[in-house]
Amino acid sequence: MSPHLDPLHEALARLDSLWTDAGDAEDFSRAQLVEANDALGMMRRLVDALHAEVAAGIARESRPELGPGSLAKQQGFRTPAQLIATAGGTSSGDASRLVKVGEATAPRSDLLGGPRPARYPAVRQAVVSGALHTTAAALIIALLDRARLRTDLTQIDEAEKLLADKAANLSLDDVRRLLTRAEAWLDPDGVASREEEARSRRSLTMFERDGCLHLSAVLDIESGASIRAAIAGYVNSAFGARKDAVDPGAPDADHRTVAMLQADALSTICAHALGCDNHAPALAGATVVVRVHLDDLTAGTGFGTVDGVDTPVSIATVRRMAASGGVIPCVLGSAGEVLDWGRERRLFTKAQRLALAERDGGCAMCGLPPDMTKAHHIAWWQRDAGPTDLSNGVLLCESCHHRIHDNGWEIRIDGAGAASRVWFIPPPYVDAARTPRLGGLARYTLAA
Template identity: 65%
Template sequence: MSKLTGLHEAISRLDEAWADAGDSNDLSRDQLIAVTNAIGVLQRRLDAVHVGVAAGIASESRTELGADSLAKQQGFRTPAKLIAAATGVSMGDAIRLIKVGEATAARTDLLGARLPAKYPLVSEALAAGTLSAQAAALIIAVLERCRIAAGPERTAEGERLLVDAAPGLALDEIRRLVVRVEAWLDPDGVEPREDEQRGKRSLTFFERGGRLHLNGNFDVETGAPIVAALRGYVSAAFAARKAAPDPDAPDADHRTVPMLQADALALFCAHVLGCKSEKLPLAGATVIVRMHLDDLESATGTATIDGIDQPISAAAARRMAADGGVIPCVLGGDSEILDWGRKKRFFTKAQRLALAERDGGCAMCNLPPEMVKAHHMRWWKRHHGRTDLSNGILLCESCHHRIHDNGWEIYIDGAGVNARVWFIPPTHVDPARTPRLGGRARFDIAA
């Protein structure tokens, strides 16, 4: 199928989804979903055409053409400026379109023989309408950064992993995948990059207009305790708000999340200065650093921090484990008893750590571990559910209510921390009820 044929089919699909509705206000719920999906397909199909055209414009505007450059003939200094002006995108977006087009276009050797695209799997995914230009740009950028260190075979495998995992994910979720794949492609580069990032850390403040302004920029190792503490305070504040007898009272806590985070920072600093408070309202927030036993023993490889996407080096993990308030979770060795049957109603701290390892936070929406709760899938009291890992799941309050109220089902495939969590949607969401992978496994990279 040619790119234009795919584009015409996507337009037809949008027409069918819209049906006889006059405008978007007339669409039914089913039509809203169908139209949204059709728009996504259409946008990706259009992206496939756009990147090819952008690469063509760049080729016809290369420097050696001089006055015959297509961009210059049209009154623009560069092809990116031409594309940005014609389509209304930013210069950065235009440059990315060109880079994606050049990396996914067929090539020729010195004798004129055709060669495959530099990244053929990305090219195929674009043409098939399963990958957007923005997602392709993220994938190509990380492959370009790592291709020398990783070598051709590992780079090709990284391309396959990303192209296979990207469909169905939002762009922010693809960014999470990209940082994990970069650590997998170039594990030896993680620590040097950390040294570079650590050298750029900063916290500045100044007074203006009667207010104090702070601007912080932290590397992951420095920032992890800050993130855990602020999120813990916010979680505790929301829990207290929920337990209030009259949450709508005039004197009730109506602070926004940014306000709560600002108040948390002030409270923490005041505690350090006075050191009089016996307990800070952090709702059990802890920095948890996870790494495999083999990596710990060999002092190589990488580790991850709960609630942080960027992997860290083994050296950084060892430094963090030596600090107070940080729990090192070593995988692959002996563990505590994680199944309690009916002997305990509430999940233990060891079980919560194991669930956090399996689910990575909210198993459905990926909210960080410190902002979720451990729930029984089969209720402990009403349905005599067991307090075991196989009957436990980490969910935020929103997803917990959505699952119970809207008829979602949960299935655990496997046992222990390596099990996979699947969510089965109700028929009104997906008539085929296709299971959706949740938990940490959705972002794990296994070559």
């Protein structure tokens, strides 16, 4: 057996044992379902890693200079991507990504035939070990290739190592969030140019069809942040009223979907603007929070972030937004309000929520934006006499709050201030070793 295939054989042996014991997946216990899911996930990553190596080899043997001797043409295909896609039943785009990952992570040779490391050795190690899926690797490689044109190679190497490590424990959606921030970190000067491009594409079209008014909008972050916050605030207010309803099953109860609520929010807000009588619609305290480090704000460098939005914004945009009504500028590193209240207050203050949002970025467990979360005591106020301090607070959405309490998860806060981190500790039946899982905004930053 080739050592190269050992991890794949181990994952297959786990699956073989599970099916031998249970006979059929529908007869699996919960523990067996989790184990099978883990083994299948590992197998998929390992198989795709091997496929990337083979795809790079097919591309090498199908390079244009080979002419009629191209492997792809000999097999009856115009491109190597078509050959790979046909065999795997995937698209040419998926095949091309496999080729790029294989080429970027394959060992190289110099002009004299001597060995050279792969272009991205840290990504190679993560892919070959099965820690990183090739799709996530392709996104990382694409970002690093773009950044090479305008960023110091030392910073590229540092970013590669951090990204390969961080992305190994994230879903593909979370990898995209991580890369959005990583691009701003690698090229802060490029944030403004990307903003200008997005601003030039903003549009709103309206037309009538089938008795309805249709709207389609594309907005840059600066223009859209206040719209998003206002609509989300209206929806949150509606859900709060629905939760407090005496009889949710009554004929006149609110059964609108989220999409309906968002449409009603836009209509209500616009109607208020047309006939403003100083009674704003209920928006559940909707605000736009823009965050920036003091040094960056002073020097006019770096970038800022908007709560609930993944895309960073330029310093110029931070300054414009901070001058607008309904926007709270949060400058980090300056003297702030008292953030620890001990047992004097039961509810977290607005200043404390802002500080928690800076650390957690929204729900510290699932990543929902801050306006869909509440500040919760880790050590309970009544049962544990827990203080209303930042070190005892965490932002959680309603679903994750119940999930933690109902299923025996624990929360731990390490460090203090800006350096603090949120860790979720699974119960023994989920992980016998109870290995802590990083939560909060730290999952999506390049801090080591």
